[in-house]
Amino acid sequence: MDVAVRVTTPHRPLPRSLEPLADESFPGYLLRLAHRLDLSPARLATVTGLTLHEGVPVNRMLALEPAMAEEFGRMTRLSATEVTGLTLASLSPLYPPLDLAFSGRRRLIQGVFVKENWVFSHASRYCRQCLAGDGSVIQQEHGGAWSKLWRLPVVFACPLHGQLLRHACPTCGDPAHSSAGSGSMLPLVGNSTLHPTQCRNAVVAAGVRRACGHQLAQPELRTLPPSDEREDLLRLQSRLLGLLRSDGQEAVVCFGRETTPARYFVDLRILTCVIVASWPAGRDLTQTSACERLVDRHVRRLSTDTPVWRVRRQMSPMLASRTACRRMVMTGKLARTPRSWAGHSSRTAPMAASICWI
Ligand SMILES: [Zn+2]
Ligand SMILES: [Zn+2]
Structure with a gap:
């Protein structure tokens, strides 16, 4: 106690x-x-x-x-x-990385916060x-x-x-x-x-x-010019938020199959790790060159970042390649298996999954 x-x-x-x-x-x-x-x-x-x-x-x-x-x-x-x-x-119940019983074993509250990077x-x-x-x-x-x-x-x-x-x-x-x-x-x-x-x-x-004391709140922000990419991201975010709220939809379609929101986030996490672990095998899944550059930069920095910079980059919505990865997943692009990935996925998936669950 x-x-x-x-x-x-x-x-x-x-x-x-x-x-x-x-x-x-x-x-x-x-x-x-x-x-x-x-x-x-x-x-x-x-x-x-x-x-x-x-x-x-x-x-x-x-x-x-x-x-x-x-x-x-x-x-x-x-x-x-x-x-x-x-x-x-x-x-x-909707986001398993926060579940103390996630991965089949009882986790300590403190342990979740030390080891959980989602x-x-x-x-x-x-x-x-x-x-x-x-x-x-x-x-x-x-x-x-x-x-x-x-x-x-x-x-x-x-x-x-x-x-x-x-x-x-x-x-x-x-x-x-x-x-x-x-x-x-x-x-x-x-x-x-x-x-x-x-x-x-x-x-x-x-x-x-x-x-520091800087006032972070600001009631009015300048209106940004229309952007297809931002609209896509906002639609994706709305969908994810719908899944995260307890009154969200009970079933979600992922790769043509119905699953629960909790299972969906687990799949999302595994796929994100697979993309990162096998990069650049999944390069042709990206929708835009900007998205590809974000993932590329993120993967290269993973091996060189200090812990402090890793936290900063994970926090940044602009720099987090995971956003781009999620976008690929959400738009169903991963339903197509790229030729270049075919030889990597079976080899890297277990490794990527193990990275996730540590
Ligand atoms: Zn500050
Ligand atoms: Zn707001």
């Missing part, structure tokens, strides 16, 4: 709380509620039983132990369903307009939701606002909510002065460590 759940002091529930927003993530909710209560996220985590220490462990955003979830719900006046809905585990555990993509909120009073004060879906590599665009998601802060250049290596859910988690939509990354200026 986690030490943080051994909270026996009968704290009274918080004087004020917040209703979770649609698809809101655990760190996003902590930021908004802490801002409303004029507390730091670290202090809020302590009084709600999430931790006994200074930081907020990153694995809390995946799943909470039952006693911890109950205490958090009691303190914040949220129902058990609302607390579970904030965690990434709530997506696991979840962004140490940073988040974001939509600037979503963060600006919907204009309601509560969102004008505390910002819109940091979506838990932005933690998944398969979510790279916002169909509502017609934009690719951002991944890095324009001022400090680091991924938003970058906490790699710290074990913390958020950077500068003890800071109570930042707005929930400001960049919390630490920067050093003139020898002094401080928060």
Whole structure:
């Protein structure tokens, strides 16, 4: 049992709380509620039983132990369903990489976040307009939701606002909510002065460590000229989001066969790994030369990237070749087996699959 759940002091529930927003993530909710209560996220985590220490462990955003979830719900006046809905585990029935029982063995919450590369555990993509909120009073004060879906590599665009998601802060250049290596859910988690939509990354200026503070939310963005490629990507994203939502379609057709959304994402992952592992055998599957260049660049850099740069490139919707791979899969192009691939697929598939499941 986690030490943080051994909270026996009968704290009274918080004087004020917040209703979770649609698809809101655990760190996003902590930021908004802490801002409303004029507390730091670290202090809020302590009084709600999430931790006994200074930081907020990153694995809390995946799943909470039952006693911890109950205490958090009691303190914040949220129902058990609302607390579970904030965690990434709530997506696991549709997205198996988040399933603690994925691959036939019981995985530890911490282990999933250390080893699972189809979840962004140490940073988040974001939509600037979503963060600006919907204009309601509560969102004008505390910002819109940091979506838990932005933690998944398969979510790279916002169909509502017609934009690719951002991944890095324009001022400090680091991924938003970058906490790699710290074990913390958020950077500068003890800071109570930042707005929930400001960049919390630490920067050093003139020898002094401080928060970056860049405002990531922006209500209005310039309208982009029409682009067939962007429209294709937005259609693809809408379809993937439909599968990720619990009220999404129950069955999806993949290569002419009906399957479940969960099985679909497993297939997508395997195929992505096969494409990367066998590249350039699948070069002729790409629809555009730009798509081919993205995959090519990604594969070449896989062997040379440092861990930090690998995280940055995986976060980038523009650079992630996986987007291009997904596009090939979604448009059914992989239903055609390329001649050049025929001799590679049987050899590389098991290897690629093993890479995925590690
Ligand atoms: Zn948006
Ligand atoms: Zn920044």
